[in-house]
């Protein structure tokens with residue numbers, strides 16, 4: 001990916017925008033972890049609840065031995081429960097975490113390698129999802145691919161579909177893709193969840209930055225000079241929609257467009273999170 005070109009193009013759009021991944025340097029990754037602890041951020045808690053109540057069934061969707069791949073792995077905290085169950089079914093496990101936040105990924109991988117010494121072979125792939133997909137398509141063997149923490153739904157809608165298509169291209173009938181998505185349908189509950197943990201204001205600061213005055217910002221490295229009026233916004237995501245909330249029908253639709261079948265869904269008691277199991281081929285549809 002030509003990062004300079006992507007950034008320059010985004011900043012020249014109206015309204016100007018930066019891609020979602022741009023905020024994930026070391027500080028951004030740590031800030032993301034902090035946001036998870038916001039008492040109104042239901043997604044994290046519901047995701048943990050879905051995983052812990054169904055972990056055995058979830059892992060049993062794939063035949064072992066398997067290679068575990070994670071898209072946008074972050075701190076890999078929830079992944080540990082998947083690793084623990086897999087390691088009861090196979091003596092060693094290769095784990096391929098993919099994340100654009102290279103320094104954070106390195107630290108997380110080192111800590112996992114220490115904690116699971118002798119049984120976990122961590123092979124981190126620092127880079128964009130496309131880099132990761134190109135890498136995993138070359139790794140032979142059955143795969144369990146997981147995508148948790150809302151990383152999937154934070155992409156532009158068309159990108160969600162093209163990424164499913166890229167995964168479907170190399171997935172075999174034995175591979176499984178598990179994606180956790182938000183299925184909350186009450187707008188007020190959603191708005192509360194995205195408050196900045198350091199501020200009482202609603203989180204425009206997370207999804208968009210607002211110019212407080214008329215100002216011109218010069219970025220010599222990109223050859224750009226940007227003028228913002230007071231109240232002009234800089235979007236911190238690339239699409240029209242961000243952090244999608246899905247109905248089950250929409251999930252089936254997106255699976256079909258991505259060339260996959262939605263073979264199983266687990267939800268939490270509050271119906272906030274759906275952990276979706278996608279597979280290649282017709283698959284049995286249960287929920």
Ligand SMILES: C[S@@+](CC[C@H](N)C(=O)[O-])C[C@H]1O[C@@H](n2cnc3c(N)ncnc32)[C@H](O)[C@@H]1O
Pocket residue numbers: 020021024029032071072073074075076078098099100101127128129130147148149150151
């Ligand atoms: C919302 S966090 C989720 C982290 C973790 N999976 C979890 O469940 O807590 C999204 C993660 O995806 C990574 N990420 C965002 N955009 C990415 C991209 N385009 N390519 C690769 N990783 C990306 C971020 O660095 C971050 O670690």
